[in-house]
Amino acid sequence: MALGGGAALGALFGTPATAAGNDHFVWKPSAPQAGGFSASGLEGVRAAIQGQIDAGIISGAVSAVARHNKLVWCEAQGLADPIAKIPMRKDAIFRMMSSTKHVTAVAVLMMVDEGKIALDDPISRFIPEFKSMKVAVPVPGTKDPSQVTLVPAEREITVENLLTHTSGLPAVGGFGKDDVASPGRPQHALTDTLATWTPKLATLPLEFQPGSKFNYSPLEAHGTALRLVEIVSGQPAEVFMQERIFQPLGMHDTYFNVPARKQNRIVPLVDRVDGQWAYADALLGRTHMSYIAGGGGLLSTVRDFMLFDLMLLNRGSLNGQRILKPQTVDLMSRDHVGALFKQWIPPITGHSGFGLSVRIVEDPSKSNGRSKGAYGWGGAYGTETWVEPERDLVAAFFIQLAKPPFASQIPFETAMQKALVA
Structure with missing residues (x-):
């Protein structure tokens, strides 16, 4: 499928290119009202996540929401290590697993743009x-x-x-x-x-x-x-990702191989065994990898992945750093496979489309309330991020469990949507 199809789609729906200056974002808390949220509603987000922690469903989480290029929510709750009783921190580093895939897709699309x-x-x-x-x-x-x-x-x-x-x-x-x-x-x-x-x-x-x-x-x-x-x-994958994506976007804690000085921030992988927390063996990220796994090898933070998704929300640029052309983001975030994705697991995928490494909401009533056209992908250990162009919003919910509960982000999503007032 040629790139021109994405450009034509953007022209058809009149999607404007990001205007200069409209991609400005600073990682610092803004008042909830700046993003159309109520302060009391966001306290409901905190309570929803704490309820999962208290019930022993998850041990801890980092979550964040940005809207209109304003950070309106970013919190660490619970324990990063429930066995050693180490609190979760906002800059905790998570094994991203399949959340890596849409970063790899962007790297490929950069080569398409060139x-x-x-x-x-x-x-x-x-x-x-x-x-x-x-x-x-x-x-x-x-x-x-x-x-x-x-x-x-x-x-x-x-x-x-x-x-x-x-x-x-x-x-x-x-x-x-x-x-x-x-x-x-x-x-x-x-x-x-x-x-x-x-x-x-x-x-x-x-x-x-x-x-x-x-x-x-x-x-x-x-x-x-x-x-x-x-x-x-002509560059090794790690070098390309750092020089062409992570450094321009300010993603300073994203790696395929985490430096020794930062490894104490990696959240240990845990599992629930007979009602108790136990350490689990991670498939990737447990040792130095010479194989740079484009399908699941990244480790990162909520902050870094929010910056990456804000770049996508702003149709390819953030803080003056253009990563993709606007029409290329449009191409990435529209359906490419039609019925093939719907037929994969019909109860789960039957109401969605699939773009270039991202799932796309087609029916909001069957997508936990995400708006039509929202897109994203998650990782096997519980890292979930998504972009909602219709709401001008990005969100992240990160946990680190060997077998995370299905759709573990739903309480967070539901509370966040209730907090949205404008």
């Missing part, structure tokens, strides 16, 4: 190993996943397929853990890099024909996408 990548490019243009892929088709009458027939892919994987979970790339475990992969099946190793791993991934058969299905790719698709960024930018 004309180095097109969304409809076959990825074999950059990584030749993906040129002639095979698709694994189950043998009729068996449920044995090893019983498959390999058939040629009907078309190549495109860049857009990577960002919309429609590539067919398989989910591959590893990272030094035990895995059920069959003998000879390549696995991630702690010594792998994007450059060494991605060609190995290309030796595996696809799970379905590219573009025919939506099936969530935990690490592989966005890892491949980030490898494309390395190739066309």
Whole structure:
């Protein structure tokens, strides 16, 4: 899908480009009324989160809301470490897991803006190993996943397929853990890099024909996408992200590998076991990683991710630092897969669209009250952020649990919406 489609969409709906100066934001508390909230209503937000903590549902959280480029709420509540009784702090560093994905998507789209990548490019243009892929088709009458027939892919994987979970790339475990992969099946190793791993991934058969299905790719698709960024930018992924995204936006606590001096701020991953809190092993971020996981490797703070989403809310710029063109943000935040996402998990996704690595609200009555067109994505350990263009609002709710309750941010969201008065 060419970039011109996004520009045409913006023109069709008359969406203006961000005017110079309108993207100004300072990270300091503003009066609730500056964002159209009531002070008493925001106390309801505090109470809603505290209720979850008191009930033992979560151990602690950091949450924030900004509207009209004003920070109207940012609080740390409960405990970062419920075992050692260490309080949560506002600058706590969280494992972002899949919240990383839309950051990787922005990196790719920056290369689209520069004309180095097109969304409809076959990825074999950059990584030749993906040129002639095979698709694994189950043998009729068996449920044995090893019983498959390999058939040629009907078309190549495109860049857009990577960002919309429609590539067919398989989910591959590893990272030094035990895995059920069959003998000879390549696995991630702690010594792998994007450059060494991605060609190995290309030796595996696809799970379905590219573009025919939506099936969530935990690490592989966005890892491949980030490898494309390395190739066309000529920079290692960590360097590109720091120099081109994090530093310009003032995201000073966002890393794939957290420096030693800041590691004491990483929130330990915990789980609820027999009614008690216990430490849990994190898949990523537990040690230095040479593989820069574009699908789940970032660690960050609420402040930093709010800055990133404020950039998206302001259609690609923040405080005079333009990251994406306005029409590219429009392209990112509109539906790209139609019925494919709705058919994935119909009770959950049937009322939503899916853009370039973000879920998009189509029916507010079935989306916890988020407004039509709101978009975002979350992480497996409970990091949730979203952008609401209709309300000129961004919000974040971060916890760090090995198995967070489904939609754990709902009490926060519900209270926040009740606090909104103008």
